Amino acid sequence: MPDNTETIGQCPNCGDPLTAAWTLVEYEKADGTAGVWAECPACGDVVAPE
Numbered sequence: 001m002p003d004n005t006e007t008i009g010q011c012p013n014c015g016d017p018l019t020a021a022w023t024l025v026e027y028e029k030a031d032g033t034a035g036v037w038a039e040c041p042a043c044g045d046v047v048a049p050e
């Protein structure tokens with residue numbers, strides 16, 4: 001289980017850092033890499049962290 005304070009990237013819309021606590025979905029992409037969708041607490045959007 002990831003640490004909820006672990007940074008998973010930043011919001012592509014507002015640039016705020018996102019932590020694992022805001023993860024909504026983890027999945028495997030067609031190319032075999034991991035994908036994540038998270039809610040940004042700053043702007044409220046659901047995003048793929050960069």
